[in-house]
Amino acid sequence: MLSRIDLRGRVPSPAELRAALPRAETDVDVVLDRVRPMVEAVHHRGVEAVMEFTEQFDGVRPATVRVPAGELAKAERELDPKVREALQETIKRARLVHADQRRTDTTTQVVPGGTVTERWVPVQRVGLYAPGGLAVYPSSVVMNVVPAQTAGVESLVVCSPPQKDFGGLPHPTVLAACALLEVDEVWAVGGAQAVALLAYGGTDTDGAELAPVDMVTGPGNIYLTAAKRLLRGLIGIDSEAGPTEIAILADETADPVHVAADLISQAEHDTLAASVLVTTSEELADQVDVELRRQVQATKHDERVTTALSGKQSGCVLVSDVDTGVKVVDAYAAEHLEIQTANAQEVAARVRSAGAIFIGAYSPVSLGDYCAGSNHVLPTGGCARHSSGLSVQTFLKGIHVVDYSADALREVADKVIALANAEDLPAHGQAVAVRFDLGRFEKR
Incomplete structure (x- = not known):
């Protein structure tokens, strides 16, 4: 049911991986x-x-x-x-x-009489x-x-x-x-x-x-x-949220019943939903295919799930080892990433790009959808390479509050003026100079 990409024996570059990996096409x-x-x-x-x-x-x-x-x-x-x-x-x-x-607000004393406070509003x-x-x-x-x-x-x-x-x-x-x-x-x-x-x-x-x-x-x-x-x-x-997606990094220790169920659970959302398995084990991939055919028949939204799993956005990627698998899932940057390998916690700690990571056999994505305590509004379409999911931070603005005394400003006045002149913005320097009778700049 899942198309296959065989990367065993080679480690493509990040650019090659971005081009080769399955992804929903939404423009x-x-x-x-x-x-x-x-x-x-x-x-x-x-x-x-x-x-x-x-x-x-x-x-x-x-x-x-x-x-x-x-x-x-x-x-x-x-x-x-x-x-x-x-x-x-x-x-x-x-x-x-x-x-x-x-x-919490943080105040840094830059010099005596000069502070910068980061205030969260x-x-x-x-x-x-x-x-x-x-x-x-x-x-x-x-x-x-x-x-x-x-x-x-x-x-x-x-x-x-x-x-x-x-x-x-x-x-x-x-x-x-x-x-x-x-x-x-x-x-x-x-x-x-x-x-x-x-x-x-x-x-x-x-x-x-x-x-x-x-x-x-x-x-x-x-x-x-x-x-x-x-x-x-x-x-x-x-x-800008796109179709939902799951990637599962698994080795021979993973249970194909669990893996198939988790791929189906994400495909249930939408015909464009992406379900991607990255595995070191061809045997596991074969077993997952068998399980997918069996479990899809029993699911309520079987047509929707079948369309999603057989679409170009879904697939199975075979890799030589877990190290390569980590590189693949980092390049994919999934909205949801499950790690179902030996030493899953250690493997998860090496991943740099994912909206949320679910470790081991008993942390399925559906737990995160509802009752894990984590947030399920997450970056899609590879945006997890540079963006985070919804959090308290999303709704906060950091404002820098600058508070300098006369002595603290005087100490750095010549440097402000020098940099203003270097950038050909002399009025910036003049705004400091007029406070200390340091003379006026002549128009050039």
């Missing part, structure tokens, strides 16, 4: 021309345009953008007790992990997106809201697409998750129009203000991603 540029008019329409016509696009794409027209408080309370009240318990445990564990990510208002579509994602509500709340964000709004089956409201489990997190502002809007409305704000159908945000986070489809790209600058964004 945001292709849809930019379709999304740009939508963004402009929301900019100029506000909620009226939002409602038109919502009716067109979601097949429903909500009475208002903002979900009434009573609907949030109702969703929480009617939530299945087992799901409630699971969500509460997810929230508890996420809060434990994210609490340790808080930053939360973004004032953020928009958090929980996708709809093929699945329901209350877990994404948790993964967005918990770090934002922990960072101290004062105002946040959760956006999720309205559902025709639920009277134009987001899925009730999403609403219940918001209620459990004490989020009282939820907008029934999805896709590119959600990002545009978050960026520009507007007036709801009942006359209430829909205030714009400073940052938008959360995964979504290619149209939402295109809107993020178009509006970046007016708003901050976490990343």
Whole structure:
């Protein structure tokens, strides 16, 4: 079921690996021309345009953008007790992990009378997106809201697409998750129009203000991603999320039943989802293929999974040894990386590029999706080479506060003037010189 790339006996360069490894082909540029008019329409016509696009794409027209408080309370009240318990445990564990990510202000005394303080300030208002579509994602509500709340964000709004089956409201489990997190502002809007409305704000159908945000986070489809790209600058964004992906680095010690199950679990998301096995064992690869055929038949979304596993974005890479395997997964830079090898902790410590790493037979990606305490909003498409997943840090701004006395500035005045002259910016030097009657620069 998985196509194979045989790298045994050679170690390709990083550039060769990037070209050879399977990857989902998504080109945001292709849809930019379709999304740009939508963004402009929301900019100029506000909620009226939002409602038109919502009716067109979601097949429903909500009475208002903002979900009434009573609907949030109702969703929480009617939530299945087992799901409630699971969500509460997810929230508890996420809060434990994210609490340790808080930053503290740091003051450095550069010289007597001269200090620089790095002060951490939360973004004032953020928009958090929980996708709809093929699945329901209350877990994404948790993964967005918990770090934002922990960072101290004062105002946040959760956006999720309205559902025709639920009277134009987001899925009730999403609403219940918001209620459990004490989020009282939820907008029934999805896709590119959600990002545009978050960026520009507007007036709801009942006359209430829909205030714009400073940052938008959360995964979504290619149209939402295109809107993020178009509006970046007016708003901050976490990343341009692509199709989800898993890579598993495994040797002969791995259990093919576990490996196959984990590859399938990621393929379940979307037909473009990527499932990649990197292994030193051809025997394991053969056993995994057998298990994939057996387990896919028994899974609910078998057609979706089959399409994803047989697509060009998925595959099995055979390598000569674990050292080469580490180089391969570093070049791939997976959103989710499982290490199922002997000495898995030591191998994991050598990996430099992954959104999140899952060590050993009992740390599957699905644990991280829900109850590990880690965040599952992670970089995709190789962006883990340079970017991190969502965290408390995402919602914080570092501000340098400079506080120098007259004596401390005088001590370095000649150096500031020298560097200003070297850069042909004499007014920079003059700004220091006038404070100490050091003379004025003549125009040259």
